Amino acid sequence: MKTNFFGLVIALVFSLSLTAQQKAITLEEIWGGAFRTEGINSLRSMNNGRQYTVLNFENGQSQIDKYEYKGLAKVGTILSSSQEGVPRFSSYTFSANESQILLGSEFERIFRWSTIGRYFVYDVESKKTISVADDKIMAPALSPDGKHVAYVKDNNIYVFEIASQSTRQLTTDGQKGSIINGVTDWVYEEEFGFVRAYQWNSDGTRIAFIRFDESEVPQFSMDVYGTNLYPYQYEFKYPKAGETNATVSLHLLEVASGDTKEVDLGDAYYIPRIKWRNHADKLSVQTLNRHQNHLKLHNVDATTATASVLLEEKDEAYVDITDDLTFLEDDSFIWTSERDGWNHIYHYDVNGKLKNQVTKGPWEVTSYYGYDAYNKRIFYQSTEMGSINRDVYSIRSNGKRKNRLTTKTGTNSAQFSKKFLYFVNTFSSADTPYEFSLHLARDGMFMQKMKDNKALMTKLEGYEISPKEYSTISVNGNDLNMYMIKPKDFDPNKKYPLFMFQYSGPGSQQVANRWLGANDYWHQMLASEGYIIACVDGRGTGLKGRDFKKVTYMNLVKYETEDQIAAAKELSKLPYIDENRTGIWGWSYGGHMSTNCLLKGNDTFEMAIAVAPVTSWRFYDTIYTERFMRTPQENPDGYDNESPFNYPELLKGKYLLVHGSGDDNVHVQNSMRMIEALVQANKSFDWAIYPDRNHGIYGGNTRLHLYTKMTQFVKDNL
Numbered sequence: 030m031k032t033n034f035f036g037l038v039i040a041l042v043f044s045l046s047l048t049a050q051q052k053a054i055t056l057e058e059i060w061g062g063a064f065r066t067e068g069i070n071s072l073r074s075m076n077n078g079r080q081y082t083v084l085n086f087e088n089g090q091s092q093i094d095k096y097e098y099k100g101l102a103k104v105g106t107i108l109s110s111s112q113e114g115v116p117r118f119s120s121y122t123f124s125a126n127e128s129q130i131l132l133g134s135e136f137e138r139i140f141r142w143s144t145i146g147r148y149f150v151y152d153v154e155s156k157k158t159i160s161v162a163d164d165k166i167m168a169p170a171l172s173p174d175g176k177h178v179a180y181v182k183d184n185n186i187y188v189f190e191i192a193s194q195s196t197r198q199l200t201t202d203g204q205k206g207s208i209i210n211g212v213t214d215w216v217y218e219e220e221f222g223f224v225r226a227y228q229w230n231s232d233g234t235r236i237a238f239i240r241f242d243e244s245e246v247p248q249f250s251m252d253v254y255g256t257n258l259y260p261y262q263y264e265f266k267y268p269k270a271g272e273t274n275a276t277v278s279l280h281l282l283e284v285a286s287g288d289t290k291e292v293d294l295g296d297a298y299y300i301p302r303i304k305w306r307n308h309a310d311k312l313s314v315q316t317l318n319r320h321q322n323h324l325k326l327h328n329v330d331a332t333t334a335t336a337s338v339l340l341e342e343k344d345e346a347y348v349d350i351t352d353d354l355t356f357l358e359d360d361s362f363i364w365t366s367e368r369d370g371w372n373h374i375y376h377y378d379v380n381g382k383l384k385n386q387v388t389k390g391p392w393e394v395t396s397y398y399g400y401d402a403y404n405k406r407i408f409y410q411s412t413e414m415g416s417i418n419r420d421v422y423s424i425r426s427n428g429k430r431k432n433r434l435t436t437k438t439g440t441n442s443a444q445f446s447k448k449f450l451y452f453v454n455t456f457s458s459a460d461t462p463y464e465f466s467l468h469l470a471r472d473g474m475f476m477q478k479m480k481d482n483k484a485l486m487t488k489l490e491g492y493e494i495s496p497k498e499y500s501t502i503s504v505n506g507n508d509l510n511m512y513m514i515k516p517k518d519f520d521p522n523k524k525y526p527l528f529m530f531q532y533s534g535p536g537s538q539q540v541a542n543r544w545l546g547a548n549d550y551w552h553q554m555l556a557s558e559g560y561i562i563a564c565v566d567g568r569g570t571g572l573k574g575r576d577f578k579k580v581t582y583m584n585l586v587k588y589e590t591e592d593q594i595a596a597a598k599e600l601s602k603l604p605y606i607d608e609n610r611t612g613i614w615g616w617s618y619g620g621h622m623s624t625n626c627l628l629k630g631n632d633t634f635e636m637a638i639a640v641a642p643v644t645s646w647r648f649y650d651t652i653y654t655e656r657f658m659r660t661p662q663e664n665p666d667g668y669d670n671e672s673p674f675n676y677p678e679l680l681k682g683k684y685l686l687v688h689g690s691g692d693d694n695v696h697v698q699n700s701m702r703m704i705e706a707l708v709q710a711n712k713s714f715d716w717a718i719y720p721d722r723n724h725g726i727y728g729g730n731t732r733l734h735l736y737t738k739m740t741q742f743v744k745d746n747l
Contacts, residue, residue, distance in 0.1 A: 053557040078448030124175030168225035172233035209241040220652035243275035270654040290334040339381030346582040401449035434473030457544035504595035510540040514562040526610035534618035536571035567592030594630035614638035628679040636683040674706035683746035689722030
């Protein structure tokens, strides 16, 4: 095995004298919140660029407090729910001119991102609070001048005028299961990552919105068992791979008159993004074909409702959708693309002509933060210090004078003030929980620490915590990122069982230099029980270039499975690994992977746990699946060759299959088909269904029960 350590072993350093006093982590502590980190809640920069606000909760009340960046002194409270007429709220948004604040409360979740809630407008000058609507509403947005609030209710768009406290309904054809105006359908929300499908223009005179006609989309139903005598069926539109999607169209609303115009976008199949340019009559629209390998960025003239193409992106596999598009003052724009093999920043003029490629190199831009017009600087996050790390940089729009603004090795992210005077750096690594610090944007100079999690570090000194050892492992012609966790009392002369964890989805990353998540604490607990934990990011995962990521195109799970099997075989050659005790687990995509590894690698893996797995890509949604596989009609072998219920006879090891019956994302149908295939093959296995639980399988003691079951399965079978 070729092993290349690309950094120091990252360890939590404890005094040797404390070793005897250290205790093992428990599941009750993990899922009881004993190791939660502290953060800063809803920080917003003020327009002056020198102050910011934070949402704080004190004595059962919520309040928006204002602070100075320089010195971090609190300078006042803008409003509090202790004031007369102000409800307790859990979200807030300023209007563009900061004259009004939109407050949200009493949220009810619909799907992954969508909610309904009660909303109020607080007038900063008069200190009065007004209710936007009598009922719960979706996706409200203040107009730039702070005079109106648009929102969606019952699939229609409404506008509330604050001064007169009057409401107008601007669309009338909205109907559940048929027409949606201004918010996304299930598959857009899940796969394109947005809910509010309308936007105000810069002067508040127009609203652009997407209309979804999902009347021909097949309907999916789930039994909800609840606590009543009879269960009921929850139904929603869900297009599975190869099936009919909603027909989408783009419309422009004149707010004053209520007149609506449809924009002709030609052969557009998907509309994954809309964004107004700085000119109030100019709108940008991104469209995709069904294969998602041809993106067009359109300019729409709102006065004539006509569109022209500004830019096109094509790829032999697929084009990713991002939120990086930024229009500068002259309506030239910043764009990110993988066209040279790595994700980088490009600058185009107002007409879509390339001015220059701003960043270059064999590394990825992972976040675009914004453009400082005064100093002509772009701020971004990238993997220039190694694919498992993140740092924040500035660079001139001409690609010169690049400056690394963060200095600590690990995961750094930034939130910049308005006018780009300051930024708040959030840093963590495998041995340092989240730290928040203030820096100057011009050069990254440290100004002041805002918050850290030293109390958690002190607490963890009393526990058995083993370091994550980062390295690479060479399999199938690639050096793959890997970490390993060994027992605290590791003895190289002993043999240990190997338990592998992975996700493996396209563009994902599990091997990253960042602070522990809940699964990391579970892995630490298992390490204290004498297991070695390993995680390998195989082909198809992200941040190592376009070709590495897109090699799995048309064959999801095939190469990823081969890499996990090969990695397990290489690790089993280590003198301290027991080659007869190798297990693997994963959730969702990772559950598909662990299932495939156990079956196709039945001479390598002795056990596997699959939580909420896909077992056939034919059962998953159009946008995600077809992006990587095209349709089942075009690529039947790609869909069926890696579907584990097509080869249940390969099962030899111990297998635990878990799903939530209320999973709206990866339907329990996946596990039911796998169960039936294993039953008909007369294979022994373990399984659990959590009633009414969604893809996250949480609520009450659910996670504690799930991980207790998984822990026992590991102990019994590995």
